[in-house]
Amino acid sequence: MAFHPEYRPSPPSTNALAIAALVCGAAQFVTGITFIPAIILGHVARSQIRKTGEQGDGMALAGLILGYIGGILVIVILVIFIGFWVHFSKETGY
Secondary structure (H helix, E strand, C coil): CCCCCCCCCCCCCECHHHHHHHHHHHHHHHHCCCHHHHHHHHHHHHHHHHHHCCECHHHHHHHHHHHHHHHHHHHHHHHHHHHHHHHHHHHHCC
8 A cells, every 4th residue: 555645736826016015005104105116016916916826916905005095195295285385485475
């Protein structure tokens, strides 16, 4: 009687771009500008995941969500800053 080891295929790997999207999405609250690569990497990672069956769709989606939230926050802060700048420049004459 021969022993035949059971074959277990390795689980699919996690998409590296999904990891990078999540890292960029989280880092944008510190750096303020990595929301752009978070959005790009998240979209590319989700596309690759659909084609290859890799894992990491949740990480890519989280990177996208964080990236879009960060982008909206940056735009809102810039609009508020510009509004204050215009308001105070009219008062002081500069």
